[in-house]
Amino acid sequence: MKNNIPRVxxxxxxxxxxxxxxxxxxxxVFSLGGExxxxxxxxxxxxxxADHCKPSQIFYCVRLAxxxxxxxxxxxxxxxxxxxxxxTAWRPGVxxxxxxxxxxxxxxxxVTEPFADENAAREYARTYEPIGEAxxxxxxxxxxxxxxxxxxxxxxxGLRIVADKAEALLQLHDVTVGIEFHWQHKRTQLxxxxxxxxxxxxxxxQAINELDIESYLMSVNSSEMTKDNPIELLKAxxxxxxxTILATMGKHHYDENFHICSxxxxxxxxxxxNISQASRQAAHDTLGENxxxxxxxxxxxxxxxxxxxxxxxxxxWDHREIPYLVPGSDGRENxxxxxxxxxxxxxxxxxxxxxxxxxxxxxxPSSLPYNTRELFRWKVSYERxxxxxxxxxxxxxxxxxxxxxxxxxxxxxxxxxxxxxxGSKRTLRVGKELMIRRALSESHLYSACFYIERxxxxxxxxxxxxxxxxxxxxxxxxxxxxATVMAQQGFDYRAILAHYYKNSKLxxxx
Ligand SMILES: [Zn+2]
Ligand SMILES: [Zn+2]
Numbered sequence: 001m002k003n004n005i006p007r008v009x010x011x012x013x014x015x016x017x018x019x020x021x022x023x024x025x026x027x028x029v030f031s032l033g034g035e036x037x038x039x040x041x042x043x044x045x046x047x048x049x050a051d052h053c054k055p056s057q058i059f060y061c062v063r064l065a066x067x068x069x070x071x072x073x074x075x076x077x078x079x080x081x082x083x084x085x086x087x088t089a090w091r092p093g094v095x096x097x098x099x100x101x102x103x104x105x106x107x108x109x110x111v112t113e114p115f116a117d118e119n120a121a122r123e124y125a126r127t128y129e130p131i132g133e134a135x136x137x138x139x140x141x142x143x144x145x146x147x148x149x150x151x152x153x154x155x156x157x158g159l160r161i162v163a164d165k166a167e168a169l170l171q172l173h174d175v176t177v178g179i180e181f182h183w184q185h186k187r188t189q190l191x192x193x194x195x196x197x198x199x200x201x202x203x204x205x206q207a208i209n210e211l212d213i214e215s216y217l218m219s220v221n222s223s224e225m226t227k228d229n230p231i232e233l234l235k236a237x238x239x240x241x242x243x244t245i246l247a248t249m250g251k252h253h254y255d256e257n258f259h260i261c262s263x264x265x266x267x268x269x270x271x272x273x274n275i276s277q278a279s280r281q282a283a284h285d286t287l288g289e290n291x292x293x294x295x296x297x298x299x300x301x302x303x304x305x306x307x308x309x310x311x312x313x314x315x316x317w318d319h320r321e322i323p324y325l326v327p328g329s330d331g332r333e334n335x336x337x338x339x340x341x342x343x344x345x346x347x348x349x350x351x352x353x354x355x356x357x358x359x360x361x362x363x364x365p366s367s368l369p370y371n372t373r374e375l376f377r378w379k380v381s382y383e384r385x386x387x388x389x390x391x392x393x394x395x396x397x398x399x400x401x402x403x404x405x406x407x408x409x410x411x412x413x414x415x416x417x418x419x420x421x422x423g424s425k426r427t428l429r430v431g432k433e434l435m436i437r438r439a440l441s442e443s444h445l446y447s448a449c450f451y452i453e454r455x456x457x458x459x460x461x462x463x464x465x466x467x468x469x470x471x472x473x474x475x476x477x478x479x480x481x482x483a484t485v486m487a488q489q490g491f492d493y494r495a496i497l498a499h500y501y502k503n504s505k506l507x508x509x510x
Contacts, residue, residue: 004099004510005212005288008249009196010269011258012175012189013207019048019197021161021207025168029150030160032198038153040161045173046150048159053146053203058255060121061111062128063090063137066318068296073108080110087111090139092251094259096297098509105247105297111137131418132432133318138255144199158198169272170195172207178264189262189271201255208258209271214283217242219272221279228365230487234282236496239506240300240478241267243291246509247299286493288510291501293324298504302478305375306330307449307471308348308355309337309413310500316411316433316474324504327412330482331355338412345407345414346451349377349470356482356489357471364484375472376481378446382465387440391421394439395430399423404462405452413475414449433474440467447471477501 013019022045029038040046064080064087067073073089080087093106115121121136128134148155163170169190178184193211200206221238245267249259252266260266291298299322301313313325329335333354339345352360358376382390388402401424408418408431418431421439430439437445450469454462478500486496494506 004097005214006096006098006246006510007193007210008213008216008245008260009258010209010211010216011206011253011256011261012172012191012209012269013205014261015200015202015204015206016174017050017204019205019207020173021046021048021195022171022173023161023163023168024170025163025165027161027163027168027170029153029155030162031155032158032160032196037155037159038150042168048197048205049149050199050203050205051147051149051154053199054144055203056144056201056255057141058138058201059114059141060118060136060138061114062121062125063109063111063135064128064133065110066320067108067110070108073110076110086113088113090137090254092254093248094250096246096509103295103297103509105249107251109137130319131429132435140201140255144201144203146199146203148197148199148205158196161195161197167192172209172271175207175262175271177268177270187270190273191271198257206258209262209269213242213245214287215272216269217245218275218279218283220267220269221282222274222276229278229484231278231282231285232491232493232496233484233487234278235286235493236478236483236487237302237480238279238282239286239289239291239493239497240302240501242286242289243298243300244302246290246297288508289506290509291324291497291504292507293504297509298324298501300478300501300504301325301474301476302480302500303471303473303475304479305357305447305472305481306355306413306475306479307357307376307447308333308353309335309339309475310477310479311411311413311415311475313476315415315417316476324501325476326502328499328502329355330357330479339410339414342407342451345410345449348414349449349451349468352377356485357479359481359485362485362488364481364488375446376470378469380441380445380450380467380469382467384462384464387465390442391439394441395428395435397428398425399428400425402462404454405465407452411475414470415475416448416450445469447473447475449475 025042027040031037065076067076087110090109091106096103125134125136148159171188173188174186175189177187191209192215196208262269291300310328312327313322403422406420421428433448436448449471450467453466455464457463483496
């Protein structure tokens with residue numbers, strides 16, 4: 001049974017000149033080819049260095065569409081060809097071996113011809129219509145190479161460290177946590193499984209933890225799961241996280257030789273040093289259970305607070321219909337959607353509907369690490385000059401004086417698909433959801449579901465922008481606060497998952 005549990009490779013340290021580690025037990029060092037090279041002692045610190053490293057040769061393209069089936073891929077490529085855009089299809093993702101047969105979770109990416117450099121690709125992506133569809137992607141022409149140093153041993157391109165006792169843990173030192181956030185710091189992480197050290201694309205060292213997905217899940221969930229949370233919520237979150245990992249492995253870091261990173265970019269993984277009992281139980285009770293649609297594992301997205309109406313995948317990311325990520329009311333009150341005009345959006349944001357994530361109506365555990373009451377509905381204000389400087393800096397664009405911001409099309413639950421930033425020199429169209437949130441805050445605006453109130457001076461010029469909004473995050477899939485309330489109201493994890501992931505079914509894959 002245990003052999004069928006998929007293994008996942010996590011990028012723990014993405015760039016370093018030296019990597020320091022230790023182990024609870026004696027350990028063995030293998031070459032990447034599996035040859036036994038050296039041994040080490042318990043409780044000692046070891047260092048791996050590098051010598052004569054060459055970076056990878058990289059090329060940059062722009063991804064214009066994603067498809068699941070061969071037929072859809074063909075159709076999208078033909079549509080693009082009619083617009084004079086030649087594309088090739090990449091196949092990111094993994095094929096899972098599950099004992100009972102393989103499950104192909106790969107997708108097709110339609111990408112342009114390579115650009116001269118990253119900037120040229122970015123410029124093309126920025127000006128591509130429809131807005132927000134194009135993403136810069138990269139791949140490797142020639143992989144980085146070099147020599148790794150362990151004691152007096154020299155190994156080509158990488159090495160693998162395995163504890164001699166199955167239950168022993170490795171200590172990986174100096175792991176940076178919270179990259180580019182204000183809480184960034186370094187820690188020692190305790191990891192099970194294999195520690196692989198190899199070269200990243202820049203020719204620097206990187207550390208990868210290869211382990212079974214169940215051990216990984218317990219740890220990923222521990223940061224969010226406290227014992228005060230209802231167990232049915234923890235089970236629902238565990239299944240959503242497990243499904244997402246299996247569905248997205250190998251896609252977010254397509255050009256790297258690990259599946260996902262250990263930081264906020266993918267999912268926070270801090271080793272197995274702090275696994276909570278609640279998280280262990282949730283993983284154990286739902287072992288191997290995944291959400292499936294049409295024979296594939298669902299990319300079960302989730303966000304903090306939807307605000308009342310769950311959003312449609314295609315309005316937030318690439319324009320694709322994902323049958324299990326569709327709009328819906330998040331509660332007892334039957335919300336009217338889509339919100340068709342600005343007045344309906346304003347009325348919705350100004351209301352306090354009977355929905356699960358409305359913590360003005362429902363209590364949630366006080367232990368949750370964020371203030372949900374202030375984020376179900378919120379207000380952010382800027383002086384005109386302040387917002388002008390902010391947008392210009394965040395988007396790296398000079399549009400002159402900020403004259404106004406005009407909301408564009410909206411998703412069914414009110415999130416903006418794009419907005420026009422009207423400047424004295426030019427107008428910028430900004431989208432989709434994440435770009436809008438990035439442009440309007442030093443970090444990220446709570447959500448793209450907001451309306452704008454303006455204050456004017458005597459001459460009729462705008463002096464202040466007030467953004468009045470609903471929810472936190474993209475609002476697609478499971479609403480974490482809503483699911484917490486559902487569990488407290490007595491719904492089990494199956495009911496919670498069926499509510500947030502329509503047209504999906506639960507299946508035990510191993
Ligand atoms: Zn990542
Ligand atoms: Zn919600």
